[in-house]
Amino acid sequence: MQERPKRVSAGGGVERPNLARLFDYYLGGAHNFAVDREFAERSIKFFAADDAARTTRSFLRRAVHLCATAGIRQFLDLGSGIPTAGNVHEVVERVDPSCRVVYVDNDAATVAHGRTMLRTSTTAAVVHADVRDPDAVLNAPETARLLDLDEPVAVVMVGILPYLSDDDRPADVVAKYREAVVPGSRLVVSHLTADLEPEMMGKLVHLGTLAGTTLTPRGEAAVAELFTGFDVLAPGVVPAGTWHQDGEDTSPSSCLSYGAVGVRLP
Numbered sequence: 001m002q003e004r005p006k007r008v009s010a011g012g013g014v015e016r017p018n019l020a021r022l023f024d025y026y027l028g029g030a031h032n033f034a035v036d037r038e039f040a041e042r043s044i045k046f047f048a049a050d051d052a053a054r055t056t057r058s059f060l061r062r063a064v065h066l067c068a069t070a071g072i073r074q075f076l077d078l079g080s081g082i083p084t085a086g087n088v089h090e091v092v093e094r095v096d097p098s099c100r101v102v103y104v105d106n107d108a109a110t111v112a113h114g115r116t117m118l119r120t121s122t123t124a125a126v127v128h129a130d131v132r133d134p135d136a137v138l139n140a141p142e143t144a145r146l147l148d149l150d151e152p153v154a155v156v157m158v159g160i161l162p163y164l165s166d167d168d169r170p171a172d173v174v175a176k177y178r179e180a181v182v183p184g185s186r187l188v189v190s191h192l193t194a195d196l197e198p199e200m201m202g203k204l205v206h207l208g209t210l211a212g213t214t215l216t217p218r219g220e221a222a223v224a225e226l227f228t229g230f231d232v233l234a235p236g237v238v239p240a241g242t243w244h245q246d247g248e249d250t251s252p253s254s255c256l257s258y259g260a261v262g263v264r265l266p
């Protein structure tokens with residue numbers, strides 16, 4: 001049997017691994033420490049955690065690129081992690097350098113990394129807030145400075161909603177963001193699901209508990225409901241690894257999340 005990774009903290013000094021730095025390592029970034037790399041290597045042996053992270057990040061890149069080429073110039077990335085390894089500002093600024101990006105995370109170490117990375121940027125910033133508190137996110141000084149809510153915004157919730165329990169009422173949380181943006185705005189969601197690869201999802205949920213986090217996968221209907229009042233763009237709610245993918249990705253890790261993009265109707 002493969003060796004299981006040791007328990008880790010979701011927070012952050014250099015003495016214990018940190019979730020966002022683990023993601024950074026899985027994605028080939030440089031914002032991680034030896035303690036993160038050691039845990040990450042164990043978790044990759046236990047379960048292809050790096051594949052799963054890359055699939056999600058690849059969906060994120062394709063989705064925000066599509067939004068930018070459709071004319072969206074403002075992005076609100078909720079539960080962003082460390083904005084590295086091909087993250088939103090890097091993708092959309094290539095389409096138009098005037099794009100503005102607000103990253104939001106509730107983990108102090110992640111926010112500190114992000115703010116250091118973006119300290120010279122005039123178009124991207126990090127808000128330290130909990131996505132379950134839309135008022136705090138939408139009224140944060142960085143949001144007010146960079147985003148004009150009278151113009152369309154892409155609200156990005158990639159890999160974040162499984163961190164919300166059913167008691168957090170994720171559908172109501174998403175509804176508040178949907179209601180805050182004008183017609184033409186986009187909603188980008190990826191969400192872990194046990195619909196397609198239940199055994200692998202079990203391993204991923206177990207990894208989450210080792211990281212001190214309860215992950216809640218959800219089914220297709222619950223993900224589709226998040227787009228109430230929005231038109232879900234083709235190809236609909238589909239495995240994230242296959243969404244707008246050239247060439248078919250049939251690897252199991254491409255089926256661990258659903259991905260979809262919707263546009264707010266007038």
Ligand SMILES: C[S@@+](CC[C@H](N)C(=O)[O-])C[C@H]1O[C@@H](n2cnc3c(N)ncnc32)[C@H](O)[C@@H]1O
Nearest residue numbers: 020079080081105106107129130131158159163
């Ligand atoms: C899976 S990771 C990064 C996901 C990132 N969007 C991506 O696509 O790579 C999830 C991030 O969400 C953050 N997070 C978890 N719960 C949160 C909450 N309630 N509010 C804000 N951020 C949260 C974690 O700190 C972590 O950095």
